[in-house]
Amino acid sequence: MKTLLSLAALFLAIFLAFPIQEMIPAVPALHGARLLLVPALFFYGAVALPTSTMLALAVFTGLLTDLAYLHVVSGQVEIAVGWSIVFFVILGLLANGLQPAFQRGHWWIPIPLTLVATSLFLLMQFAMISLRREGFFFNEVVVWRILGAGVLSALVAFLIHPIAIWSGRLMEDSTFARRTVLAKP
Amino acid sequence: MKKLNIILVVVILIGAVMLSTMGSKPMQGLQSVFLSLVSPFLKTGSAVSQQIGSVGQNLKTLDELEIENRDLTLKNRELMATNQLLRDIEAENNNLRQALEYRERSVFKLLPARVISRDASTWWNTVKINRGFEDGVESDMPVLTETGLVGKTTTVAKNESIVLLMTDETCRVASRVEGSVEQGIASGQRVASAGTPGEVQLSFLSKSANLQPGQKVYTAGVSGGVFPSGILIGEVKTFKARALDGQAVLAPAVDLAGVEDVFILVGAK
Numbered sequence: 001m002k003t004l005l006s007l008a009a010l011f012l013a014i015f016l017a018f019p020i021q022e023m024i025p026a027v028p029a030l031h032g033a034r035l036l037l038v039p040a041l042f043f044y045g046a047v048a049l050p051t052s053t054m055l056a057l058a059v060f061t062g063l064l065t066d067l068a069y070l071h072v073v074s075g076q077v078e079i080a081v082g083w084s085i086v087f088f089v090i091l092g093l094l095a096n097g098l099q100p101a102f103q104r105g106h107w108w109i110p111i112p113l114t115l116v117a118t119s120l121f122l123l124m125q126f127a128m129i130s131l132r133r134e135g136f137f138f139n140e141v142v143v144w145r146i147l148g149a150g151v152l153s154a155l156v157a158f159l160i161h162p163i164a165i166w167s168g169r170l171m172e173d174s175t176f177a178r179r180t181v182l183a184k185p
Numbered sequence: 186m187k188k189l190n191i192i193l194v195v196v197i198l199i200g201a202v203m204l205s206t207m208g209s210k211p212m213q214g215l216q217s218v219f220l221s222l223v224s225p226f227l228k229t230g231s232a233v234s235q236q237i238g239s240v241g242q243n244l245k246t247l248d249e250l251e252i253e254n255r256d257l258t259l260k261n262r263e264l265m266a267t268n269q270l271l272r273d274i275e276a277e278n279n280n281l282r283q284a285l286e287y288r289e290r291s292v293f294k295l296l297p298a299r300v301i302s303r304d305a306s307t308w309w310n311t312v313k314i315n316r317g318f319e320d321g322v323e324s325d326m327p328v329l330t331e332t333g334l335v336g337k338t339t340t341v342a343k344n345e346s347i348v349l350l351m352t353d354e355t356c357r358v359a360s361r362v363e364g365s366v367e368q369g370i371a372s373g374q375r376v377a378s379a380g381t382p383g384e385v386q387l388s389f390l391s392k393s394a395n396l397q398p399g400q401k402v403y404t405a406g407v408s409g410g411v412f413p414s415g416i417l418i419g420e421v422k423t424f425k426a427r428a429l430d431g432q433a434v435l436a437p438a439v440d441l442a443g444v445e446d447v448f449i450l451v452g453a454k
Contacts, residue, residue, distance in 0.1 A: 015222075016226065018223055019223045019226035019227050019230065019302075020226075020230075022223075022227060022302045022305045022313075023227070023230040023231075023234070023302065025304070026304055026307075032307070032377075033307070034304075034306075034307050051186065051187070051190045052189065052190055052193060055190070055193050055194065055197060058197070059197055059200075062201070063204075064219065066204075067215055067216045067219040068219065068223075068305070068306075069306050069309075070212055070213070070215075070216045070340070071306075071309050071311075071339070071355070072209050072212065072213055072216075072324075072339055072340060073339060073349060073355045073356070074325065075209050076209065077209045077212055078355070080204075080205035080206075080207070080212070081204050081205060081207060081212050081215065082200075082201040082202060082203075082204035082205035083201070083205060085197065085200075085201040085204070086198060086201050086202075089194060089197055089198065089201075093186075093194070122307055122308075125307070125308060126308060129308055129375070130375075133354065133355075133375070135375075137375075139376065141376045141377070142376050145307050145376070149307065
């Protein structure tokens with residue numbers, strides 16, 4: 001029951017992360033880099049969940065990501081729906097391979113994973129757009145936007161573990177609320 | 186890895202490849218469903234931030250409100266009178282065009298809309314607005330404000346639409362320069378350089394155009410295009426002659442980073 005609840009909470013958190021990250025403005029100091037919450041949540045799930053469940057999460061995350069970023073102008077699709085699913089499945093499998101280390105107490109593993117994966121995701125998006133528009137260039141702003149977003153997401157990933165532990169304890173101990181009330185004088 | 190997981194991975198990858206071969210219409214259909222699902226959260230967030238931003242601004246005395254109301258009533262009458270006059274001129278113009286066997290100009294309807302989310306992605310310049318196909322919005326409809334052009338609609342959901350801003354590289358607008366015969370294509374930049382956010386480039390001008398800063402640029406309104414003629418795009422900032430053509434940098438007429446209320450041109454009545 002607890003596992004199912006945690007899983008539902010993770011799926012819901014990823015869905016809600018889309019409108020929330022849209023509401024967070026870009027950081028002007030980082031040349032317009034944006035905070036992406038979705039990769040941070042996904043990679044935490046990828047190292048914590050069994051492989052089959054992680055794959056379901058990758059499909060869910062990838063599909064929503066593609067729909068969130070779908071850009072169609074005059075009937076031309078810039079990045080087709082489906083590529084993010086492939087991205088999250090492949091990187092999710094890599095992250096899932098690090099699960100034994102995560103279970104041994106290396107709780108920080110999702111943090112560098114999120115940094116690298118977020119930056120890689122944006123780099124691939126930029127490369128695909130550039131290929132379609134037939135003009136590749138790289139400048140300081142592009143680098144800032146790719147790496148800045150990775151760093152911002154890694155900071156979020158740093159916060160996810162304590163939140164997950166805290167919420168897990170809440171669910172584990174169903175008498176938590178009752179004991180809190182009883183403990184009051 | 187278990188055999189079942191390997192099969193799952195293969196099935197998912199085949200499914201993803203099949204999804205990627207879909208046409209743009211079904212993809213936009215899926216996106217509009219997603220947009221409808223997330224829009225309640227976006228609308229709530231937009232309303233909350235608006236409320237927070239307007240704390241203190243909306244507190245006015247009764248006297249101030251009375252003066253404002255009087256001014257607005259006067260302005261409204263003025264605009265109604267001007268509007269009536271312009272309608273008469275429009276009718277007269279259409280009659281004359283008919284007499285000269287020109288095609289009659291379409292009469293457009295302005296639909297007010299509010300921005301509920303802006304700059305949702307790293308590489309594309311878009312905003313989301315609170316009007317969709319239920320309000321008569323379709324894709325590729327011009328979006329503007331009283332000061333000039335904003336962009337055009339792309340994906341349209343039930344009560345929301347995505348607007349591609351004219352500062353995006355993929356938004357190309359046929360343009361003409363005031364006081365000259367110069368015409369060109371205005372488009373944004375993929376990634377604006379550090380000191381020049383939100384600039385628009387006007388390309389394919391003649392090398393000898395020699396445009397001056399401050400010259401106004403309007404939509405040219407090519408036949409079969411999205412934008413009707415005469416919508417202000419912006420002002421010329423600089424002009425340079427390149428090897429084959431001339432290129433001007435424009436400052437958009439609308440502050441796209443702060444725009445909140447827009448109008449959609451919802452087609453001929």
